[in-house]
Amino acid sequence: MRIGVIGYSGDINEPPVKYLREICEDLGRKIALRNHVLITGGTDGIMDLVSKGAKENGGTVIGIVPGKENGNSYLSYELKTGIDSSMRSVLMMYNVDAVISVGGKAGTGLEIFAAYLMRIPIILLRGTGGWTDRISNVLIEGKYLDERKLVELKSAWTVDDAMNMLENKRA
Amino acid sequence: MRIGVIGYSGDINEPPVKYLREICEDLGRKIALRNHVLITGGTDGIMDLVSKGAKENGGTVIGIVPGKENGNSYLSYELKTGIDSSMRSVLMMYNVDAVISVGGKAGTGLEIFAAYLMRIPIILLRGTGGWTDRISNVLIEGKYLDERKLVELKSAWTVDDAMNMLENKRA
Amino acid sequence: MRIGVIGYSGDINEPPVKYLREICEDLGRKIALRNHVLITGGTDGIMDLVSKGAKENGGTVIGIVPGKENGNSYLSYELKTGIDSSMRSVLMMYNVDAVISVGGKAGTGLEIFAAYLMRIPIILLRGTGGWTDRISNVLIEGKYLDERKLVELKSAWTVDDAMNMLENKRA
């Protein structure tokens, strides 16, 4: 599967990204070890940490970056899109089979909606803060972004739970 | 000002759009009468109703439509973007000075985030349901989408309140 | 009809744009007087001059600008696309019924191909130099860009000829 990971951008040595280092590297590692391809927005913050975890464990990491920006140093392949960060987030969703969300500011919020609108299953890695936790308070029937019920958002409380949920999605 | 109106798409004769007919036509009328330009996604649902209100009162209405779709019948000018609905929503935000949100499914949710990320002031027309009301329950300090406080989301409970808030924004 | 005019960008007081001032203003004027809508890339060079001719004669002028750039001062409405100049040129072609080409550097060359690929009829205003004249030397059967014969490129030697050709297209 091609697994998109979304979440906080920003300096990896500052909160809130700093506190998510371990969970992100573990997530990247497990994506790699289970032979999934990791797709991210390619830049800093949790995208950097998850990519490190995947790359150092033999995984394939694709970064879909806004504009002509340079991606982080753990990318197997980087795609410059020439478009702004929000449009790029929409484009990214054409290229994933599922999304895992970790914390996140408004850009992550937009990505959750973009994924839902394309019916991409979304796993919220709960307890990581930001829009990942916040969105769960306003879901319809606890799992949809609107009445159309296009696709479910599921809550996972550990990386292992998230991985299991993703793989069951496929079955 | 160029005022973007976002909200429910769908059949104007079916709920929930049906119940918002009066408020939408009134909103369009007031945008026109105060000499603002109305910008919408150009298609059906509340976009159709607000455009009707503006057009029938001498206003200018621009529809920024996805793909090669045909816009509704109240447009002064229609721009076909060739891109999908979500990317088009991002592009629309380059072209508005403020946004008013009326009800709305997940596409409206995405638009609220897209506006915020470009620091476009957002007026939530409360009581109209959907993401317009839902998002207000999870705002930071009751008015921001994240800790960066890029721009405020304000709640208006009547069309007149919304119009006043928008015009004060400018001052 | 919505008529796209493409051609040289650049300073209107410097060659080659400087020498095309009269023809461009005349073209804009005639587009306006015949009640067509003028569509351009919205910025400088011949886009500025044709827009001036149209606007000063009561015409409607739409500028579809790259990125967040500000358009020239003769636009009835400006659409900022957020995308780069070349992608914007492609998007522009979704919004025109025919194209008139005046001189032009490589950006104009790209626009001629973009129009052809969307089957938009193209009038080359011959004698204006640049790609408008250059492309005419390598057309297949003197009028097509490839063997598929998607749409014709026609040569006009005066503004009046160009206007007549466009209107016949419609018939």
Next chain:
Amino acid sequence: MRIGVIGYSGDINEPPVKYLREICEDLGRKIALRNHVLITGGTDGIMDLVSKGAKENGGTVIGIVPGKENGNSYLSYELKTGIDSSMRSVLMMYNVDAVISVGGKAGTGLEIFAAYLMRIPIILLRGTGGWTDRISNVLIEGKYLDERKLVELKSAWTVDDAMNMLENKRA
């Protein structure tokens, strides 16, 4: 280097693509053997043949496809862009260090202009027909697309010549 190959789309068993099979597979093979990454539009025609040559010789092949189309069967990684074929061609140019052109209809013509406008060096593989040969008849000083001289277009008459030219570009 990331080498973009552009040219005829269409059925690989029909002319003109059919007659270019050998040269395309050889080109792909040499790109792979010299450890370059091959970037194409990801679909059929010469894109398919060059990708086959690269993939069967251990190369990395990236396909940047329009819309949600499925790429050909020789891609190491496929990126769906969600945008139309022409916009996609522009986006592709953000991701290549040089372009080799083989034959080609109008879409290839557009790509040559898009590459030039981003100052990507272009090698015309002469004798392959289409816009690759046609454009060479109208170059300024035999090597530029306009007076700005943004980047050179060079003619190569064999695959080996093309490869040598590309690698010298880098020096």
